[in-house]
Amino acid sequence: MAGLAGAGEPGAKADLLYAAYARQRLAAMPPPADAEAFELAYSLLQLAYLLVTDLETRIHRPRGWTLPGFRLMFKLWLLGPTQPARLAEISVMSRSAVTNVVNTLERDGLVERRPVPEDRRAVTVALTAGGEAAVREAFAEQTRREQEWFSSLDAGERAGLTALLTRVLAARPHDAP
Amino acid sequence: MAGLAGAGEPGAKADLLYAAYARQRLAAMPPPADAEAFELAYSLLQLAYLLVTDLETRIHRPRGWTLPGFRLMFKLWLLGPTQPARLAEISVMSRSAVTNVVNTLERDGLVERRPVPEDRRAVTVALTAGGEAAVREAFAEQTRREQEWFSSLDAGERAGLTALLTRVLAARPHDAP
C-alpha cells in the first residue's frame, strides 16, 4: 500500500504503477507466487484490453458500430458469405455470441441472413453493400491506429513480438480452447 | 475462400488457419492494408482472449466466481481496503463497472463495503475472510495455468516478450486510455 501511495510523477499511468508494485510484492512471496508469470500475463491482458477499448471508443462507437461487429464483418469481407457455426469456430466463440452480433448487424442493415437450400437448418451470413462500405472505412482507420499503438517498436521488434505471440498461440495447452 | 476451405490437418485450430489466410490476403492488397499490423494485433488480441476465456472457464467459473471478480479481489489483497474510484483508476475501467463487480462480490460474501468517516460520499471495499481464502486459492491455480500457457517459451523468451509488451504499454498513444 505504502509503495503505491507515493506515486508522484504527474504523467504516470495508474495501471503501470500498480503493475510494478504488484510485481515487487509477488517477488517477495514464496511459491506458488511467480512475479514473472504475473508480469507477463498482466502486461498481455492489459495491453489487449486497452487496445480493444481504444479501438472501440475511438473508431467503432462514433460510427454506431462495435469492435466485435467489425471483426465479424471483416471475416465476412475476406471469406464471403459464411455460416454462423463456421464463424463461431474460427472466432473461437459460442454460437449464441455469433447470433447476438449478427442480430445487431442485421438490424443495422450491415449484414443479411440467407437460407441455405441444401440444409434447411442452416443460414448464411453475408455483408450488404452498406456493410462492405463500413468494413472498408473502419479497416483503414483501425490499421492506422494499430500502427500508432506499436510505433514505439521498430520493424524487427514488431516481428519478434508477433513471432512470440504466434508461437504461444500455436502451442496453447491441449485442453485449452 | 478457397485458401481456407481446404484446411485439412486434423489438429489444426480454425483460428490459426484463418489468421494465416487473412495475412496472405492482406499481403496482396495495397495500402492502407498492412499484413504485419494485422498479424500483430490479431495474435495479441486472440491470445489474450483465449487466455482470459481459459482462466475464466477452467478456474473461476467452476467455483462460482469470475475472472473480473478475481482481478478486483487480487488488487484488494495486495492493496488492502480501497475506494471504488481508485480501483477504477488502476484498472482503467469505468466506475460503474467497478460498482457492478463489487455488487456481485458483495452479494456472494467475498467483499464488503465500509463507509469512510472523512468523506460521506465515499466507500471502501475490503476483502472478507471468505474473499481472502478465495483469492489465495484461485491465485495459486491461476499462476499454475499461466505457467502452462507460456511453457513453450524459455525463460529468456518470456522475459523478452514481457519487455516488449511493457514497452508498448508504457509508450501507448498519448490520447489512449
Add this chain to the structure above:
DNA sequence: CGAATATTGTTACAGCCATAACAATATCCA
C-alpha cells in the same frame, strides 16, 4: 427403413462493460 444420435441456430438468463444522467457531498475561489 427407422430409431438413435448429431448438428444448426435460437432463446433465456446472468455477468461484465461502457456511456450518460443523477443525487449527495466536498472543494474552490471570488
Add this chain to the structure above:
DNA sequence: TGGATATTGTTATGGCTGTAACAATATTCG
C-alpha cells in the same frame, strides 16, 4: 461566506459473452 465547480458512487440502458435448454433438421447405423 456562499455560489460555482468537482468528485463519488449509483442507476438505467444497451451490447457482448458464456452456459443450458430447445425445436428443427440431418446423419448414422443396426
